[in-house]
Amino acid sequence: MNESNTRFIFVTGGVLSGLGKGVVAASIGKLLQFRGYTVDAVKIDPYLNVDPGTLNPVEHGEVFVCEDVWEFEAAPGYRFRIAEIDQDFGTYERFLEINMHPSNNITSGQIYLSVILKERVGEFLGKTIQVIPHITDEIKRRILRASQRLGPDILLVEIGGTVGDIEVMPFLEALRQLILELGKERIILVHVTLIPFLETVGQLKTKPTQHSVKLLQSMGLQPDIIIGRSKVELPDDVKEKISLFCNVPGRAVISDPDLETPYELPMIFERQGLGDLICDLLRLPRRRLDDRRVSEWSELVRRFKEPADCVRIAMPGKYCMISDSYISIIEALRASAAYLGLRAEPILIETEEFERDPGNLKILDNVDGILLTPGFGARGVEGMIMAAEHAIRKRMPLLGICFGAQLLFVAFSRLVLGLRGANSTEVDPNTPHPVVDLLSEQREVNLKGGTMKLGGRPVRIIRGTKLHEAYRSERVIERFRHRYHISPRYAELAAEKGLVISAYDELDETICGIELEGSWIVGVQFHPEFKSRPRTPSPIFLEFVRKSYENRKKRG
Numbered sequence: 001m002n003e004s005n006t007r008f009i010f011v012t013g014g015v016l017s018g019l020g021k022g023v024v025a026a027s028i029g030k031l032l033q034f035r036g037y038t039v040d041a042v043k044i045d046p047y048l049n050v051d052p053g054t055l056n057p058v059e060h061g062e063v064f065v066c067e068d069v070w071e072f073e074a075a076p077g078y079r080f081r082i083a084e085i086d087q088d089f090g091t092y093e094r095f096l097e098i099n100m101h102p103s104n105n106i107t108s109g110q111i112y113l114s115v116i117l118k119e120r121v122g123e124f125l126g127k128t129i130q131v132i133p134h135i136t137d138e139i140k141r142r143i144l145r146a147s148q149r150l151g152p153d154i155l156l157v158e159i160g161g162t163v164g165d166i167e168v169m170p171f172l173e174a175l176r177q178l179i180l181e182l183g184k185e186r187i188i189l190v191h192v193t194l195i196p197f198l199e200t201v202g203q204l205k206t207k208p209t210q211h212s213v214k215l216l217q218s219m220g221l222q223p224d225i226i227i228g229r230s231k232v233e234l235p236d237d238v239k240e241k242i243s244l245f246c247n248v249p250g251r252a253v254i255s256d257p258d259l260e261t262p263y264e265l266p267m268i269f270e271r272q273g274l275g276d277l278i279c280d281l282l283r284l285p286r287r288r289l290d291d292r293r294v295s296e297w298s299e300l301v302r303r304f305k306e307p308a309d310c311v312r313i314a315m316p317g318k319y320c321m322i323s324d325s326y327i328s329i330i331e332a333l334r335a336s337a338a339y340l341g342l343r344a345e346p347i348l349i350e351t352e353e354f355e356r357d358p359g360n361l362k363i364l365d366n367v368d369g370i371l372l373t374p375g376f377g378a379r380g381v382e383g384m385i386m387a388a389e390h391a392i393r394k395r396m397p398l399l400g401i402c403f404g405a406q407l408l409f410v411a412f413s414r415l416v417l418g419l420r421g422a423n424s425t426e427v428d429p430n431t432p433h434p435v436v437d438l439l440s441e442q443r444e445v446n447l448k449g450g451t452m453k454l455g456g457r458p459v460r461i462i463r464g465t466k467l468h469e470a471y472r473s474e475r476v477i478e479r480f481r482h483r484y485h486i487s488p489r490y491a492e493l494a495a496e497k498g499l500v501i502s503a504y505d506e507l508d509e510t511i512c513g514i515e516l517e518g519s520w521i522v523g524v525q526f527h528p529e530f531k532s533r534p535r536t537p538s539p540i541f542l543e544f545v546r547k548s549y550e551n552r553k554k555r556g
């Protein structure tokens, strides 16, 4: 199919945010993949940040990192590096099992930046620059360019935020124009809304949905499909009511109930005929379902739903107020556990609790393994180091990721090397023992956006290490996002006391894997969670969960 044939499925949200539009978009993509169609996904984030890289995870959730780094040319002569993107791309990669590209994360920040810089360069000489048509033109240009990158059969375009938000308006207007330009048969609009259950009257309520559809209609947009998020499956009478009031056919009202595992959603949608409906609306042939793909996915769902036992993993960290901060890590744990016939129970622990009262560390005696999380800045760090020291003392399975690996090294330096006050210079710039320090290439860097070491890079794994045992390969590609690294000088010292360097970055030779002799304690500078997928969990996560479960058995 050539690029000009790409069809578009826009996904908007109504009533409130956090309804799982990403999971809906990804599940729709899965239905199309089941039919042998190729798909790609775009996410629009209406905030003014150029990318989410500088956002606090507690405010925004996890920042995802792709394999590719994108040179964003905002205007001739103005280039920006972008590799940090919205967490929904993690959902897309896990469902669609394809690598996403950072240029598919369009933000208002990028759109306005482009338009304003183009004005300075002189692209609009003589013109008044306005939201319509200049901002909307730039939005359409970006969406069409995304469709041309791979020329998929279908491009999913998820619009973040909620219909009615001021920042979302230019995107909805651009969508209205695109429908006019490309024709209804090439673009459909799926609206995801909440159908709350009112306990007092024991009823599912459709009024908020009616209002959010009216908002869309007032902007010249009519949804083709309405997906109702609710606690339970929508009964027929509720579907009929939505159909009547929102002006969509009955079979285009689809139920999206709470599920044990999100990976079941494609099956729930398929059962309601959503796959064929989308093909009909987009004038695509109703292809037969690919049995192999469907049964592999069903098998995955079964694994998640029928665990034989559980494995408890503590996640000491700094951003535990919302679980979305660590979504890829949690998904990697769940997938690894499911692969082993287990259910992972991640336990998020705000490490300031350990600092407040070291007695709180005893919670770690009730878990099977510790995952020391990534992060930035000084708050909660002493508590993370305390957790690592606890694991070293008790020889508990521990996997440290990025900051977690760096702080594991700090803990080892203090506890085993006896270097009092050892720290990362990120946390204590005046530490007497800078065992973790700024990467040399970072010394000249002043700007904060898009300037870390980012994206996929080759990693050389040393034979005979635990890391090699997990990956069974001497060279892998993993994804990075950091400014600091484990000091090679101190790592040499540590080697005499039982610390093993297990991996190096092939390009700059920095240390990117450490482990301890005599226990399963491993740290990695890269982020294996970003490459972990439900059917093919990350090897190092899998090994960590296996060792944690062995520990559980041992503990009895």
Ligand code: GLN
Pocket: 373, 374, 375, 376, 377, 401, 402, 403, 404, 426, 481, 482, 483, 484, 485
């Ligand atoms: N703050 C650390 C660094 O910049 C770790 C980053 C992370 O965990 N992603 O190196």
